[in-house]
Amino acid sequence: MAIHYAMSRSAFLDVKWAALHTVRESFSLEQHYNPYFELIAVTEGPVHLQAEEEKVVLHAGDTFLLRPWERHKGWNPAAQGGEFYWVQFAATPEPRPFDFAKDRLPVGLEAPHGPSDLRTVPAYRDETMIVPRRFRSSGRFHLLGLFEQLVREMDEAKGYYRYRSSLLLGTMLERLASDLLGHVRQETTLPASYVTYRSLVSLLDNQYPSSLTRETLEAQLDRKYEYLCGVFKKYAGMTIGAYVRHLRVQRAQYLLQATEDSVQSIAAEVGIADPFTFSKLFKKLVGRSPADYRNEIRNKPRCPDEG
DNA sequence: AATGGGTCGAAGCTTAGATT
């Protein structure tokens, strides 16, 4: 039963300290604890580490993540000479425990589908990565190299060293999470209908302005149109028509902003012949008419925030 | 002249349930 932590990919990381530690007798005698997360990577094993009641033996390349305030020490006084890197850090928002059995897999970790596959849907604000508590990374030498750099940064402590340290830590955590993802993916087999879905999305993305009729789709994908609707809805969470409409409006938004084309010609370009119909659709999705939208964008060079 | 808005029916789309 492995323990994992879910942490936001956009979490703010703050490295408190990093160092290389050589295991001596005192390591087994003293309890250590601190208010931060602490990531340990063993350079030379074995290291006998006890975290609260949990006793582990870590070998070269193994990593271990301690929770804030978690008491830890060595548990085998006879074993000396091991070495490990450690880095203490705070993360905002804080990583939380993650249970593969109970918690829903975050986007990107499950079979790689979902709304973020769709162009018009913004990427998830809180993309999560799963960091294992105890792990042996396939790129452990790379990881140890990063640790080495991190410790050097802390030792020299020049310029933007805290910023650079945070970046290094971020890379390390991402590395662990990616490796874990690789392991999980191998165990996951993709549903057959998912392949159909991907081809469908690709087709829609590339051909939405032209006349995408049900016959075209049926011919290109060799499936009944009604079935494609079902598959698309299942994976994307929205209907084909809705998606194409979003694509058209998004393209139109860009054209309104970047060109001086008339609403009529923009309507034609995104595949809606009737400008009246286009205008209505645009207002429905954006909340403003095309002309209003263009004026607003021109007057306020800020990013639009409508959904 | 260009654009925004309302109504309505045919065409197109979606979904529940059947079928393989």
Next chain:
DNA sequence: AATCTAAGCTTCGACCCATT
């Protein structure tokens, strides 16, 4: 689980007119 069928729902765009 993947696919199809049939029924019912939704939308597009033609036709109006109003506003700038």
